[in-house]
Amino acid sequence: MKKIPSLISIILLCGLILAACSSATQPPPQPSEAVVVESAATEAPTVEVQATAAPATAEPEAAPAIQHTNVPASPPASGGEKWGDHSTVSSNNAARALLGDDFTEGKFERPYNADTMDAYFPQLDIDRIVVHPEDATWVYALITMVGRDASNAFTGQYAIELDLDRNGRGEFLIVVDQPSSADWTTEGVRVYKDANLDIGGVKPMIADSEGVTSNGYEAVLFDQGTGDDPDLAWYRLDPGDPNSIQVAYKQSLLGGVTKYTAGIWAGTHLDPALFDYNDHYKYEQAGAANPEIKNFYPIKGLSELDNTCRQAIGYDATGLEPGICP
Numbered sequence: 001m002k003k004i005p006s007l008i009s010i011i012l013l014c015g016l017i018l019a020a021c022s023s024a025t026q027p028p029p030q031p032s033e034a035v036v037v038e039s040a041a042t043e044a045p046t047v048e049v050q051a052t053a054a055p056a057t058a059e060p061e062a063a064p065a066i067q068h069t070n071v072p073a074s075p076p077a078s079g080g081e082k083w084g085d086h087s088t089v090s091s092n093n094a095a096r097a098l099l100g101d102d103f104t105e106g107k108f109e110r111p112y113n114a115d116t117m118d119a120y121f122p123q124l125d126i127d128r129i130v131v132h133p134e135d136a137t138w139v140y141a142l143i144t145m146v147g148r149d150a151s152n153a154f155t156g157q158y159a160i161e162l163d164l165d166r167n168g169r170g171e172f173l174i175v176v177d178q179p180s181s182a183d184w185t186t187e188g189v190r191v192y193k194d195a196n197l198d199i200g201g202v203k204p205m206i207a208d209s210e211g212v213t214s215n216g217y218e219a220v221l222f223d224q225g226t227g228d229d230p231d232l233a234w235y236r237l238d239p240g241d242p243n244s245i246q247v248a249y250k251q252s253l254l255g256g257v258t259k260y261t262a263g264i265w266a267g268t269h270l271d272p273a274l275f276d277y278n279d280h281y282k283y284e285q286a287g288a289a290n291p292e293i294k295n296f297y298p299i300k301g302l303s304e305l306d307n308t309c310r311q312a313i314g315y316d317a318t319g320l321e322p323g324i325c326p
C-alpha cells in the first residue's frame with residue numbers, strides 16, 4: 001500500500017517533466033511581440049524619410065561655378081608624334097581580330113560585344129593618334145576612331161595613359177566620358193593618378209597574378225574642373241574630322257618630364273581601378289579576340305575595349321620600354 005503513493009508521485013513527476021518539455025518545444029509566445037517590434041520598425045523609416053526630407057529642401061545651394069583661366073587653342077596642323085592601331089582587320093572581319101589582341105602582353109583589340117562578337121563598335125575602335133607635345137602650356141592628343149556609333153555619337157570612354165618614367169607602369173590616366181561637345185570643355189574629363197605606385201604587379205604590362213592586388217589609378221586629381229587646377233584637362237570634337245576627338249592636358253601635369261610614353265584606350269566603360277586589366281583578369285575570364293587562340297576565343301569578361309601600343313613622346317624609343325610601339 002505504501003508503494004502506491006510513491007508510484008503516484010513518480011507518475012506526477014513524469015507528468016510535470018513532460019509538461020515542461022512540451023512547453024519548451026512549443027514556440028514561445030514571442031512571435032506576437034516580435035510582430036509588434038517589426039511593425040514598430042517598419043514605422044521608423046517613414047519617420048526617418050521625413051527627417052531627411054526636411055534638410056534636403058534647405059540644401060539647394062548652387063555649387064560655385066568653376067572659373068576657367070586657361071582654355072586650349074587649336075593643335076598644330078602638322079607634325080607631332082603619330083602612331084596607328086589595328087582597325088581595318090576588325091571592321092572587315094566580323095567577330096574576330098587576328099592582329100592586335102594579345103592578353104598576355106596587355107594589348108587589346110576587341111571592339112565587339114562579349115561572347116558572340118556579332119556586334120562591332122566603330123566608336124570603340126581606335127584607328128590612329130597624333131600627340132603634339134610642343135606647346136608651352138598644352139599637350140594636344142588627337143584620337144581618331146574608325147567611326148561613330150549608329151546614332152552618330154561617341155558612346156564610350158576614351159583615355160590617355162601616361163608612363164612618365166617609361167617603366168611600363170602608368171602614372172596618369174586621363175579619361176574622357178562620352179565626348180559630345182564641339183567646344184573645349186572639362187565636362188566628362190577626369191584625371192587619375194596611381195598615387196601608391198602599385199600598377200603592373202611583378203611584370204608591368206605583362207599579365208601576372210601579383211598585380212591583382214593593385215588598386216589601379218585610385219587617386220582623382222581632376223574631376224570635370226574640380227581639383228587643384230580647374231584647367232588641367234579638356235576635350236572637344238575635332239572641328240575638321242567627325243571621327244576624331246581632341247584632348248588637351250597641361251604640361252604642368254608632367255612635372256617637367258618631357259620624355260615619356262603614352263598609350264590610348266577606348267571602351268564602353270574604362271575602370272581606372274582595374275589597371276592593368278591583364279593583372280585583374282585571368283585569360284580564361286577575359287577571353288581572346290583571335291579565333292586561332294582556341295582555348296580562350298571568343299572575348300568574354302573583357303569586351304568592347306581597344307588600346308594602342310605605347311608611343312615615345314619627346315624622344316626616340318629605345319625599343320626596351322614595356323609595351324612600346326614597334
Ligand SMILES: [Ca+2]
Pocket residue numbers: 085086087109125126127306307
Ligand atoms: Ca583598334
Ligand SMILES: [Ca+2]
Pocket residue numbers: 163164165166167168169170171
Ligand atoms: Ca611609370
Ligand SMILES: [Ca+2]
Pocket residue numbers: 200201202203204205206207208211276278279
Ligand atoms: Ca603585370
Ligand SMILES: [Ca+2]
Pocket residue numbers: 193194195196197198199214215216217218
Ligand atoms: Ca594604385
